[in-house]
Amino acid sequence: MAVVEVKNLYKSYADVLAVADMTFSVEKGEILGLIGPNGAGKSSAIKMILDFMKPDAGTVKIFNQPMNELFKDRIGYLPEERGLYKRLTAIELILYLASLKGMDRKVAEERANVLLDRVGMLENKHKKNKEMSKGMGQLIQFIVTVVHEPDLIILDEPFTGLDPIRTESVQAIISDLRGQGKAVILSTHQMNKVEELCDDVLMINKGHTVLYGDIPASRAKFRKHSVRIYSNSQWSDLKGVVETKSHNGFVELMLEPEVSSQQILDQLREQGVDINRFEVTTPSLNEIFLELAGGTS
């Protein structure tokens, strides 16, 4: 059973089409990466899933039913732009918002302490929110989002403003939540994070879905007939190479259709080239996006 099922969703504001014919689903224990540039329609899609606004057309089902108030306790939502009650301490804020999710105070405090410890914030739990840095505040909001162990977690740009160590901590918690069978929608424009964390990807541009599916399969689908060579040595012309592109740290060779990557590797060995790394080019999600969005991005 899909935790979230979205079918043929449309939304426009005045003359601007925000979401067009969006269809996807997220299962238990699955992370869906919702990616696209700013203004692509990611936040609009999330707000329709949460029933903050109604779609012009299409359906959204949560736990196999239309969204209703009873489901709110089973959902955790981290909005893109974030703020805190400035006069509350971190733990007061977490416990207050956890209570609105129906959590027992004692259980909430135990879980909050575990999460605060995992992100290195335990010693700051009695600090007032107004005294916290932006990154610290963001971690508190992330904890607020997941402390009640919701079945559906929607994270809108969760890594913005976090340092690499805290990004790693948050990533680890998200991975653990997947392991516990939680469904996660991760909206971001940081495509590398989607590659690292997600099972599926939904790529949108100007409201339109440009790619949807399993990440390895999607990348394989866009694999080009080329190889990448990381080497400090020089080599002479290779047979079967149509075009050579130099990048920072590697050279990409575009191959003739009948030439295999093994033949290229053999030629380099024959020339005695010292190779640090040799790989068949598989495009990143960023490259796929650029290719798909093309001039329209």
Place this chain on the structure above:
Amino acid sequence: MNKVILLFKHEFIQAIKKPGYIILTLAIPVLALITIGVVQLFSSLFEPAADELTRVGYVDQVGIFNEYTDLGFIQFIPFVTEDDAIASLLENKINEFILIPPDYYTTVSVQRYTMSREFETPVGKRYAIDNFLTRNILKDKVPPEVIENVLSPLNISVIRLAENGLMADSQNNIGNIIIPGIYAFLLSMALLFGNNSLISGLGEEKESRLIEVLTSSVSVSQMLIGKVLALGAAGLLQVLLWLVSGPLILDLASLTFGGLLANIQIPPNFIFFGVIYFVLGYLLFAVLAVMIGGIVSTAADGHNLSMFYIMAGYIPLWTFGAFISFPEHPIWIMLTIFPITAPTQTMLRLGVSDIPTWQLTASLGVLILSIAIGQFLSVKIFRTFMLMYGKRPRVREIFKALRSS
């Protein structure tokens, strides 16, 4: 329901911990105590002490003012000539003197000579001089009790009759308006505070997007009900604290202001209507604040927009002078029924006259109806526009959204 209680508890605690709330709550009794203290201080500084004798010289050019020279705290000392009196004044043997000219009977005028800087003769001295002169003029002409009668101020007591010819329940008395007037003022302050707190809270939550986190946990109706009730309870607590401190302040004030406060009467049904109009007035301003909070992006924008109905709510206080002079004018009936001015205007009218039952019924009915319609519209407006940031919707857009929802 449980979530409404949680929201109520959180919002109530946050409201009463706000510095603005604490300052306003304490400011009213503290300001009253300071006023009483200042009046007492000035009285003690500028009034002669009870045991301090004032010596007033007089030059009698009529020739009849020779008795009643000792009035206790003022002693009148005769001088033959004006020069003698001036010499005594310069030597500090007397504090001042008066010259009673030969034509006093026709002019009823005396000259007062003093070395003090003052704009006019202090009331106590004017009374003492008048007393001295009158007693001497009337001596041997009328019995002493007639003299006492002449010197006593006229006391007119007014009995207001009801339409059945019997004494009305509420009698005309300037003291009657004091409690309703103070209550109307405090009510306006409490409504203003509640309105501003609600707009500030909603504005901050919209600016920080906390509104999205809250509405992902509770419904918009639950959130708004929790907030409105919490701020209403905070306002009620504030008014109750003012009312509790009232008797103490009145006791202290009667020592300072004397007789006026002895006439204070609490109009019949005043407490009952005071509570009813506080609750209804608060709810009306709250639903208006929610509407404003829904369509604005920032708290500051909300405060500017709410000024229109806040100012309208103060009309009964601005027109208080005209109301006292012409309490039966039909304009006050209109303000009693118009929902925004109804709470304050009704409280003021209760102190001055009986309000016909039909007017009270109409006033309460319109107020309750306005709150019901306002509540319905405010939830819809808030739900529609709570996610609109950076731009205030036009009136046309609001109507369109209301129609489509």
